[in-house]
Amino acid sequence: MYTIVAGVDTDTDRARRVAEEITGLPIDDVHVILTHSFEKNPEGASIDQVGAARKARNLLESHGIEVSFEERSGNPATIVNAVADDADADLICVAGRERSPAGKAVFGSVTQDVILNTDRPVLVCGN
Incomplete structure (x- = not known):
C-alpha cells in the first residue's frame, strides 16, 4: 500500500486541489491520511468538523481511495x-498559498517548512 499524508487547513479550495492531485497520481492501492493541525483548539473541535477535510475525504473516497483522518x-x-514519519509515508502532499515575497519572508510558509524538514518526497499543489 502506498501511503500519502496530506495536510489540510480550513480552506476548501486548497483541500480540493490536494485531493484532485492525489486522484490523478498513477498509483494503485493508496491510503491517504488527511492531517489537520489545531494550533489553538479550546473548544475541542475534531477534524471531522473541518469542512475542507470532509470535502477532500469525499472526493478521494469517490475515486476508491482509502482515507483516514x-x-x-x-x-x-x-x-x-510527524504524521508522515509515524506512518512511514511514501509521499507528503500539501497545497501552497499565493503569497508575496515579503509575506513569505516575514511570516514563513508551512509548505516551505514541510519541504525543508523532511527527507520524504513532497508534492506541492499549485494555486
Missing part, C-alpha cells in the same frame, strides 16, 4: 512531518 495540536508543518 489524523488531528493533532501544534505547528502545522511539524505535525504534517
